[in-house]
Amino acid sequence: xxxxxxxxxxxxxxxxxxxxxxxxxxxxxxxxxxxxxxxxxxxxxxxxxxxxxxxxxxxxxxxxxxxxxxxxxxxxxxxxxxxxxxxxxxxxxxxxxxxxxxxxxxxxxxxxxxxxxxxxxxxxxxxxxxxxxxxxxxxxxxxxxxxxxxxxxxxxxxxxxxxxxxxxxxxxxxxxxxxxxxxxxxxxxxxxxxxxxxxxxxxxxxxxxxxxxxxxxxxxxxxxxxxxxxxxxxxxxxxxxxxxxxxxxxxxxxxxxxxxxxxxxxxxxxxxxxxxxxxxxxxxxxxxxxxxxxxxxxxxxxxxxxxxxxxxxxxxxxxxxxxxxxxxxxxxxxxxxxxxxxxxxxxxxxxxxxxxxxxxxxxxxxxxxxxxxxxxxxxxxxxxxxxxxxxxxxxxxxxxxxxxxxxxxxxxxxxxxxxxxxxxxxxxxxxxxxxxxxxxxxxxxxxxxxxxxxxxxxxxxxxxxxxxxxxxxxxxxxxxxxxxxxxxxxxxxxxxxxxxxxxxxxxxxxxxxxxxxxxxxxxxxxxxxxxxxxxxxxxxxxxxxxxxxxxxxxxxxxxxxxxxxxxxxxxxxxxxxxxxxxxxxxxxxxxxxxxxxxxxxxxxxxxxxxxxxxxxxxxxxxxxxxxxxxxxxxxxxxxxxxxxxxxxxxxxxxxxxxxxxxxxxxxxxxxxxxxxxxxxxxxxxxxxxxxxxxxxxxxxxxxxxxxxxxxxxxxxxxxxxxxxxxxxxx
Numbered sequence: 001x002x003x004x005x006x007x008x009x010x011x012x013x014x015x016x017x018x019x020x021x022x023x024x025x026x027x028x029x030x031x032x033x034x035x036x037x038x039x040x041x042x043x044x045x046x047x048x049x050x051x052x053x054x055x056x057x058x059x060x061x062x063x064x065x066x067x068x069x070x071x072x073x074x075x076x077x078x079x080x081x082x083x084x085x086x087x088x089x090x091x092x093x094x095x096x097x098x099x100x101x102x103x104x105x106x107x108x109x110x111x112x113x114x115x116x117x118x119x120x121x122x123x124x125x126x127x128x129x130x131x132x133x134x135x136x137x138x139x140x141x142x143x144x145x146x147x148x149x150x151x152x153x154x155x156x157x158x159x160x161x162x163x164x165x166x167x168x169x170x171x172x173x174x175x176x177x178x179x180x181x182x183x184x185x186x187x188x189x190x191x192x193x194x195x196x197x198x199x200x201x202x203x204x205x206x207x208x209x210x211x212x213x214x215x216x217x218x219x220x221x222x223x224x225x226x227x228x229x230x231x232x233x234x235x236x237x238x239x240x241x242x243x244x245x246x247x248x249x250x251x252x253x254x255x256x257x258x259x260x261x262x263x264x265x266x267x268x269x270x271x272x273x274x275x276x277x278x279x280x281x282x283x284x285x286x287x288x289x290x291x292x293x294x295x296x297x298x299x300x301x302x303x304x305x306x307x308x309x310x311x312x313x314x315x316x317x318x319x320x321x322x323x324x325x326x327x328x329x330x331x332x333x334x335x336x337x338x339x340x341x342x343x344x345x346x347x348x349x350x351x352x353x354x355x356x357x358x359x360x361x362x363x364x365x366x367x368x369x370x371x372x373x374x375x376x377x378x379x380x381x382x383x384x385x386x387x388x389x390x391x392x393x394x395x396x397x398x399x400x401x402x403x404x405x406x407x408x409x410x411x412x413x414x415x416x417x418x419x420x421x422x423x424x425x426x427x428x429x430x431x432x433x434x435x436x437x438x439x440x441x442x443x444x445x446x447x448x449x450x451x452x453x454x455x456x457x458x459x460x461x462x463x464x465x466x467x468x469x470x471x472x473x474x475x476x477x478x479x480x481x482x483x484x485x486x487x488x489x490x491x492x493x494x495x496x497x498x499x500x501x502x503x504x505x506x507x508x509x510x511x512x513x514x515x516x517x518x519x520x521x522x523x524x525x526x527x528x529x530x531x532x533x534x535x536x537x538x539x540x541x542x543x544x545x546x547x548x549x550x551x552x553x554x555x556x557x558x559x560x561x562x563x564x565x566x567x568x569x570x571x572x573x574x575x576x577x578x579x580x581x582x583x584x585x586x587x588x589x590x591x592x593x594x595x596x597x598x599x600x601x602x603x604x605x606x607x608x609x610x611x612x613x614x615x616x617x618x619x620x621x622x623x624x625x626x627x628x629x630x631x632x633x634x635x636x637x638x639x640x641x642x643x644x645x646x647x648x649x650x651x652x653x654x655x656x657x658x659x660x661x662x663x664x665x666x667x668x669x670x671x672x673x674x675x676x677x678x679x680x681x682x683x684x685x686x687x688x689x690x691x692x693x694x695x696x697x698x699x700x701x702x703x704x705x706x707x708x709x710x711x712x713x714x715x716x717x718x719x720x721x722x723x724x725x726x727x728x729x730x
Contacts, residue, residue, distance in 0.1 A: 002055065002478060006404075012399070013080035020070075020488060021067060021068065021069035021076065021080065022067070022068050023065055023066070023067045023240070024066040024067075024081070024394075025065060026058065026064050026065060026090075027054075027056045027058060028061070028063050029063060029065070029090070029268065029565075030061050030062050030063040030090055030093070030096060030124075031066045031090060031204060031464060031467075031468060032062065032063075032090060032093040032464075032467045032468065033064065033065060033091070033092050033093065033495065034062050034063070034065070034086070034089045034092070034093060034094050034095070034096075034097055034464060035064065035065040035066075035067055035081065035084060035092055035094070035095040035096075036050060036053065036054060036064060036065065036066050036067065036098060036100050036506040037067045037068075037077055037080075037093075037095055037096070037098065037101060038050060038066070038067070038068050038098040039068065039070070039071055039098075039099045039100045039101060039677055040067070040068050040070050040102075040183065040187060040335050041100070042098060042099030042100065043066075043099075045070045045185035045188070045189070046185060046188050046189040046192060047279075047528060048065060049189050049192035049193055049196070049366045050098070050192065051066070051486070052192065052193075052196045053195060053447075054066055054634060055191045055196075055200040056195070056196050056200060057199075057449050058116060059199075059659055060199075060449065060451075062093075062449060062456045062657055063090060063493075064562070065084065065621065067291060068128065068502070069100060069303070071101075072518065073102055073117060073147075073155055074102040074103075074134055074135065074145070074155050074719075075105045075144070076333065077097075077135060078134060078135055078138075078171060078207065079099070079137060079170065079328075080330060081095055082137075082138050082571045083655070084136070084232065085170055085171055087125050089465075091143075091172055092171055092405070093431075093432070093467045094136075094171050094173065094174075094429075094431045094432070094435075094448055094449065095136065095171060095172075095174075095524045096173070096174045096175070096176055096447065096448055096449075097132065097173065097175050097176070097177070097256055098177075098302065098442075099176070099178075099184075099188060099261075100153060100177075100186070101153075101154065101175075101177070102153055102155050102404075103130050103153045103154050103384075103385050104132065104133075104134035104135070104142075104155055104157055104254050105124070105128035105129065105130055105131075105148070105154045105155060105156045105157065105385075105506075106128060106129045106130075106133070106134065106142070106157055106158075106159065106160045106440060107120055107124075107128050107129075107145070107147035107156060107157065107158050107159070107430045108120070108159045108704070109129070109140075109158075109159035109440060109692065110129075110187065111165070111690060111727055112133070112159075112165075112167055112439070112440040113129060113409065113439060113440045114409075114411050114415055114439045114441065115121050115410050115411055115412035115414040115443050116129060116409045116410055116440075116441060117188075117657055117658070119650075119652070120177065122149070122180075122653055123543075124156060124578075125148065128154075128156060129409050129440050129441055130154075130383070130408040130409075130441075131408065131440045131441065131443075132173045132175065132383040133167060133169070133440055133492060134157065135166055135173050136169045136171045136172060136173040136435075137164075137168065137169045137170060138170045138171060139168065139170070140159065140161070140162070140163050140164055141160040141162065141163035142157035142158060142159060142160060142163070143157065143158045143160055144156075144157055144484070145157060145158055147642070148623075151385070151386065153385075153419065154385065156243045158344070159723075160299070161719045161722040161726065162719070162722065162726070163721040163726070164730060165690075165723065165726040165727040165730045166438070166727070166730045167263065167438040167439065167440065168438070168497060169435045169476070171236075171435070171437040172431035172432055172434055172448055172449070173428075173431075173443075173444070174403070174431060174434070174443070174444035174445060174446060174447070174448035175384045175443060175445050176188065176395075176445070176446060176447070177190075177445075178191075178392070178396055179361070179387065179392055179393065179396055180388065181386050181387070181388060184327060188395045190396070191395055191446075192402075194398075194399075194400065194402075195402055195446075195447050195450075195469055195530075196402055196657060198402055198450075198546065199402075199447075199450065200374070203452075203453035204271065204372065204452055204537075205271075205272065205425075205453045205455040206236065206239060206246040206271045206272060206424060206425050206455060207239065207243070207245065207269075207454060207455075208244065208245040208247070208267070208269045208270045208271045208272070208451050209232075209236065209239055209246050209247075209270075209271060209272045209273075209274070210245075210247045210248075210249065210264055210265075210272070210273050210274070210371075211228070211229070211232070211247070211248050211249070211273075211274040211276070212249040212251075212257075212261055212264070212274070212275055212276065212277075212423065213249070213250050213251060213276045213277065213285065214224060214248075214251050214257075214276065214277025214278060214284070214285055214286045214287070214345055214378075215251045215252075215277075215278075215285070215287055215288045215605050216274075216277075216285070216288070217277050217278065217377075218276070218280055218413050218414075218582050219412065219581035219582045219585055220581065221548075221580050221581040221582045221583075223579060223581075223582075223583075224548050224549065224552070224580060224581075224593055225248075225250065226363075227517075227548035227549055228418065228549070229248055229545065230547075231418070231517050231518050231549075232246075232418065232421075232516070233333075234422070234485045234516055234517060234518050235422025235425075235485065235486055235518060236420065236421075236422055236425055236637070238425065238455055238456060238708060239425070242575060245269065245270075247264070249261065249264065251277075251286055251287055251511065252291060252490075252620070255291070256286070256287050256290075256356050256357055257286050257287055258286055258357065258358065258359055258363075261286065261359065262359065262363065262367055262433075264370045264647075265367070265370070265371050265374070266367055266370055266392070266399065267369075267370060267371075267392075268370050268400070270371040271371065271372050271373065271452065272372070272373050272375075272424070273371035273373070273374045273375070273419075273658075274369060274372075274374075274375045274376060274377070274418070275376050275377060275378065276377045276378075276417070277375065277377070277378050278378055278379060279376065279378030279379050279380055279381040279390065280379065280380045280381075281381070281383035281386040281388065281389045281390065281571070282360060282361045282386070282390060283359065283360055283361075283390070284356075284358060284359040284360075284376070284381065284391065284629075285358050285377065285378075285450030286357060286358050286359060286388055287357040287358070287430060288357070289301040289304060289305070289358075302331065302333065302337065303337050303340060304350065304353070304572055306327050306331070306337050306338050306341065306343040306349055307338075307340050307346060308341075308342070308350070309323075309327055310324060310338050310342075310399075311341050312326055313326065313327070313724070314341075318532040320342065323338070323341075324338040324339055326339075336522070339680055343620055348652045350700075359390075359609065361388045361389070361390060361393045362700045363396070364387075364393040364394055364398075365393055365397060366398075367399070368398045368399035369394045369397065369399040369537075370400040371400075371401055372401060372402050372403070372450070372452075373401075373402065373403050373405075373424070373430060373450070374391075374394050374399060374401055374403075374404045374405075375404070375405045375417065376390060376391055376404060376405060376406040376407070376418040377410055377411070378406070378411070378480070379409070379410035380406075380408070380409060380410065381406040381407060382404070382405065382406020382407045382408050382409060382441075382442070382443045382445060383406075383407075383408050383594075384408065384443065384445060385408065390441075390443040391404040391405070391406035392404075393397075394477055395445060395446045396641065401446075402446050402447050402450045403430050403444060403445065403446030403447055403448065403495065404445045404446055404447060404452050405434060405437075405442065405443070405444050405445070406443060407439075407441045407442050408441045408443060409445070409505045410441075410555070411439070411441060411442070412587070413447055413582075414552060414553075414582065414689070416521065416525075416619055419436065419437075419522075420436050420486050420489065420490055420493075421433070421486070421492065422425065422431055422456075422484070422486035422518075423458075423462055423486045423487070423716065424451070424452055424482075425454075425455055425456045426454050426456040426458035426462045426484065426486075426487075427451050427452060427453060427454035427461075427462060427463070428451060428463060428466070429446065429447025429448065429449050429451045429457075429592050430449075430450050430451065430465060430656075431444060431449060431450055431452070432462075432463055432466050434448065434720060435466075436493070440455045440687050451463070452687060457483050457484050458482075458484050462487075462520050465479075465492070467483075469660070470494060470497070470498075471498055473498055473500050475496065476490075476491040476494040476495055476498075477495065477500075478508070479491040479492070480492065480682055481496075484688070485516040485518050486518065488510075488514075488516070488519050488522075489516075489518055489519050489521075489522040491521060491644045492506070492507065492510065492519070492522050492526055493526070494524065496526045496529070496530075503510060503526070503530065504530050504532055504534045504535075506527075507523040507526055507527045507534065507538070508523075508534040508538060509529070509724045510523045511523040511527070511538050511541070511542070512541070514648065516543075517546065517547035517550065520542075520545065520547065520550060521547065521550050521553070523538065524538055524542050524550055524553055525553060526537070527539075528557040528561070528694055529693070531561065531694065535557075535561070536563060536565050536566060539554050539557055539558050539561070539569060540565075540568075540569040541703060542554035542567065543558070543569045543570070543572060543573040543577070544572070544576065544577075545557060545631060547608055548582075548583065549579075550579055551573070551583055552580075552582055552583050552586055552725060554569075554573075555570065555573055555586040555587055555590055555692055556572050556586050556589075556590075558590065558726070559590035559592075559593035559594065559693060559694075560593065560660060560693075560694035560695060561569065561591065561694050561696050562593055562594065562661065562662035562695055563696040564595070564598060564694050567595075567598050567599060567602050568602055568606075569602055570590060570594060570599075571599065571606050572606065573587060573603040573608055574587055574611060574621055575607075575610060578617075580675035588624060588628075589659075591624050591625050591627075591629075591663060592628045592631070592632055592659045593630035593661045594662075595663065596626065596628070596629035596725065598626050599625045600622055600625055600626075603618065603621050603625070605652035606620075623723075625637060626669065632659070632661060632664070635652040635655055635656075636652070636664060638650045638652040639652050639653055639667070639668075639685075640667065640671065641669060646681070647669050647680075648676065648682065649681055650658070650681065650684060653668075653681060653684045653688055654684070654688065655684055656668065656688040656689075656691065657687075657688050659692045660688075660691045660692045660694075660695060662690075662692075662694075662695055663694065663699055665689070665692070665697055665704070668685045668688060668689055669685075669689065669701070669704035669705075671685050672685040672686045672689070672708055672717070672721075673704075673707070673711075674714075675714075679717065683716055683717055683720045686705065686708065686720045686721045686724055687705070687720050687723070689701050689705060689723060689724050690723065690724030690725075690727040690728060691727075692728060693727065693728060698728055699713075701728060702725055702728050702729065703729075705721045705724055705725050706721075708721045708727060709722060
């Protein structure tokens with residue numbers, strides 16, 4: 001080998017104190033490169049396996065750096081990654097962060113998450129978002145705040161006002177961070193050993209996939225559940241051929257479902273496991289109480305509920321007598337049912353009962369998960385900053401699971417978790433797939449360069465296409481007519497990212513011509529961001545689409561757009577689409593967004609056209625509109641009332657982050673511009689206006705904020721207004 005192959009480059013970077021990093025260059029030439037970033041101690045402990053891991057990646061024609069250091073801050077790592085990514089001969093396409101790598105804790109960027117909205121005055125560990133977007137999205141700019149004094153791997157950063165205000169990753173990233181319950185270096189070595197073994201075996205195609213749904217997910221809508229199954233066939237058509245395995249496991253199929261899931265995920269043939277459920281860092285929530293119509297089960301469920309609530313009330317300081325009497329009256333039940341809470345045998349039985357409902361980290365560590373890729377569409381399962389986390393437990397064991405995806409904080413249910421998933425069947429590296437998830441909280445845990453063998457109609461290198469041709473309009477325009485639905489959807493996404501000037505018409509034509517639900521969904525989502533006349537046409541039709549998720553997004557976008565031109569479509573949905581629980585939820589939320597008088601007028605018009613429609617349901621609609629209007633009016637009244645308490649005002653203003661209603665724009669702008677008002681509330685109002693991304697009055701918001709920027713002498717207010725303008729303009 002040449003000396004160049006063994007070149008060791010040393011960087012001296014300033015980050016509080018001087019520290020040296022060693023960079024071992026790739027041993028093969030490739031069009032793009034990858035980096036293993038590891039702390040010095042971990043490298044010393046598992047050096048041979050790190051080199052073996054590097055070698056299997058390079059056998060896949062991806063030159064790989066090994067970068068080690070005694071890392072004192074995230075900034076030193078970020079600078080190296082940026083420099084490697086700018087290498088024109090072989091730009092960096094991704095990184096894996098191995099061992100004790102600094103954890104960026106991001107603040108003032110909740111709009112970059114899917115759902116996280118917490119008062120930042122709370123505990124900083126809880127109110128910040130652990131996110132490696134710091135390492136993989138170079139357009140985001142941050143101000144360093146401080147290092148955590150207890151968990152010293154945590155470094156707090158604030159998103160700058162002049163930063164890009166959306167996520168579009170330059171590279172992909174993943175974590176390989178062992179759990180804290182055992183020798184972390186032994187865990188690390190064992191994990192890398194199984195990765196090397198799995199990747200040295202024969203190529204693996206996707207011919208086994210299982211999807212599982214826990215209780216409470218997507219309001220337990222069967223319509224939503226069935227729609228996802230149909231579209232998976234679009235994404236993985238070959239998977240549904242004879243001889244392959246596709247299974248869908250609903251939490252209600254058997255009770256309890258926990259043992260079934262634990263058996264399923266251990267099948268040696270399983271390639272992909274998709275989990276949809278609620279979660280915490282160390283638990284997958286699967287079952288609630290047993291659903292049944294027989295009286296015996298119903299009575300036992302009530303007793304379980306009472307025992308739990310009575311014990312909890314006593315734990316909060318109530319006397320046993322107070323707790324029993326309170327719940328006895330509340331449900332009008334025999335006193336003896338409540339008193340069972342203090343029976344030691346019942347308490348032990350209840351504890352075992354509850355343990356059998358859900359999957360814990362300790363359960364995972366007792367089995368051997370074999371699904372090569374596991375997705376956790378749940379809150380907190382990917383919390384790698386915790387000592388123990390579900391997404392990590394699945395890779396740090398003796399099974400064959402190589403990589404997982406999870407979230408570091410809570411995540412929204414109404415998203416598209418399977419977007420572009422079918423490209424994995426085309427041989428796409430899971431890192432490049434994960435790079436398309438535009439959320440601050442969503443992370444890959446494990447080897448992001450892992451990929452399945454191409455078993456699809458895609459005959460070009462999908463990895464090279466995404467990694468090297470991401471800015472080539474003509475390249476992706478040609479792919480809008482590809483036979484693979486996910487390729488066509490990806491082409492639309494790329495054309496949006498590069499700001500193709502004829503995209504709006506292309507999205508319109510694509511939506512109305514495409515037989516693919518996932519291509520239509522991509523068109524709907526991108527058009528809602530463009531927000532023009534074509535958007536109105538598409539959303540008007542989308543409320544009647546055959547795919548439930550399209551209809552669900554259409555209702556959300558109509559509400560947030562707020563145009564009176566879309567009110568007939570919204571009301572039409574009320575009369576024609578009320579059997580999906582999750583769409584009903586979106587419709588009820590929509591009552592808060594649209595003008596009450598116009599809504600009620602349109603409801604009455606369409607009700608008259610449907611004399612067969614139950615009048616009591618029409619009355620429920622009208623009542624819902626009135627209640628929402630009253631609630632939103634009270635919120636604005638609280639804000640404008642000079643005598644209402646500060647905390648109440650804060651709560652009312654924060655509501656407009658979830659409900660960016662167009663008729664609140666003028667009042668919020670007026671409040672923010674009023675120098676007699678509390679500064680913190682003015683700043684909060686300006687921040688809330690940054691959530692009007694889909695609004696038909698977005699330009700009015702931008703103009704109003706720019707006027708505040710130009711006239712205010714309050715630096716804090718100007719800073720936040722600039723950030724909101726950036727969010728709306730991006």
